[in-house]
Amino acid sequence: MKTSQRIIAAAATALLAVAAPAAAHTPEPAPPTEQPTEMPAEMQGPPPSTHGAFLPYPDELSESFTLPACGSEITVESGDVDEREYRVLVDTEGNTVVESRGAVTADVTRASDGAMLDEVDVSGGGFETFSADGTSVTYDTSGASIVVAFDEVEAQVFEEAGLPQAFLFLSGELTETVTFESAPQSGPEVPPVASAEITQNSTEYVFDLCDLLDQAAAEETPAA
Secondary structure, eight states: OOHHHHTSEEHHHHEEOOOOOGGGOOOOOOOOOOOOSOOOTTOOSOOOOOTTOOEEOOGGGSSOEEEEETTEEEEEEEEEEEOOEEEEEEOTTSOEEEEEESOEEEEEEETTTOOEEEEEEOOOOEEEEEOTTSSEEEEEEESSEEEEOOSHHHHHHHHHTTOOSEEEEEESEEEEEEEESSOOOSSSOOOOEEEEEEEEEOOEEEEEHHHHHHHHHHHHSOOO
């Protein structure tokens, strides 16, 4: 899975939108250079610094993604609303902070039965912090956001925190640090996750995506 796909929302941890208070970070801008206009589609690791400027979210990071969940696979893709912007700063220790903001909706579809959640508001904005050595990423996510575990390591961490494998939360904050077995190299895949840790969880109004999809399927099924 591309590291860049984790930047979608938020995503978060797949998220589609991520956020936390700005006071949680104190990034220092890098020396001024020509500002990039987009992130490369096959980006590994953090995007280049925008030196404090917010730029439109690249189309390459708005592509849909599919993950195993809910006894099947679920696909998350951008909805009709997508007004996201991002900026990138590098702090004095070489860590890269990616901030995103703006209104966005998402559509969630389950492969097994076609059940769909349409135009879910996931407009929580926020931060992802990439370590200087590339081996870890911290996701500061606030509601409203969709979060889906990317692998069994994250799924276990979510379970221990009393969270579903795939969920929507409407308010509060979730902070998770993911550590990889090695720094990402060139190519579309990221290294396996060595560990994950949730360091803050004040999420409220948490809804299991699988339950929501079950409800949607029941509403779409005609009564006998």
